[in-house]
Amino acid sequence: MTEPVNGPLDGPLETAWTEPDHAPEPPHDQSGARVWLVPTPVGNLGDITLRALEVLRAADAVACEDTRRTGALLTHLGIRKPLVRLDAHTMNRAPQVLERHPRLAYVSDAGTPGISDPGAELVQAALAADVPVEVLPGPTALVPALVLSGLPAGRFAFEGFLPRAGRDRRERLAAVAAREETSVLYESPHRLHDTLQDLAAACGETRPASVTRELSKRFEETARGTLAELAAHFEGGVRGEIVVVVAGRDPAEAAQGPDFAALAQTLAEAGHSVRDIREQLQRQGLRKNDAYTLALQATGSASDRSTD
Structure with missing residues (x-):
């Protein structure tokens, strides 16, 4: 059931790249106020894109969830920029930040901003201020985990993080159970076992699923099996970033009502x-x-x- 996959090394942050004397010109017009949402690697630092590097160099400042983490990433990339904290607790400062830094790049802790993090609120603030927004394509955790699951990927629903408790959580679990397409969820390591048990109760213990953790890192792992098997496998705890993929309801079962x-x-x-x-x-x-x-x-x- 469990299939560990050894990915490439994470890459030490202390080994910084040397920025070229003459950085290539960005392919798009960079003049004027704008907000860029810049995806950053979910694990392997080699997954940064060339366009992400160009935009980070062109920005007046880089807004982020964690200035220490982003500062380490920029040091690794050989880029020096003012850092501004914009997370769930400080996003109300977005209008002032946009006014002070007309060309602002925003990064989340990892992956594409706006997916289960405060990036979506920054987009709303920028649009309200008539500031153009660009979203760069790049790293994200949900798509690789979906493909790795081996489950149907032609149609899927992204659930993000489930509510922790209460009626909202029960309703979302019921929605996953009733859905015919594949569902993709994020989960924290210390709640993974409970969530797998709740999914097994809602969807049935034999519903196929997968759990992927530490994507693109040294100890990347994808475990595949039934929800009951996965709950037993991860009972002892786990580390890393987690993506859970759950098969949709069987079409024959759905046809019966x-x-x-x-x-x-x-x-x-x-x-x-x-x-x-x-x-x-x-x-x-x-x-x-x-x-x-x-x-x-x-x-x-x-x-x-x-x-x-």
């Missing part, structure tokens, strides 16, 4: 209220009265079991 009674029972045993169960059954296409009846029956039987 949802098993509303079984779904209601599963939700009841997970502690959902009658109202929550009714609403989720309605989202799956069941009529309101029928959904309410099944919700009552399921919560009643779950209560009876708990008193045994």
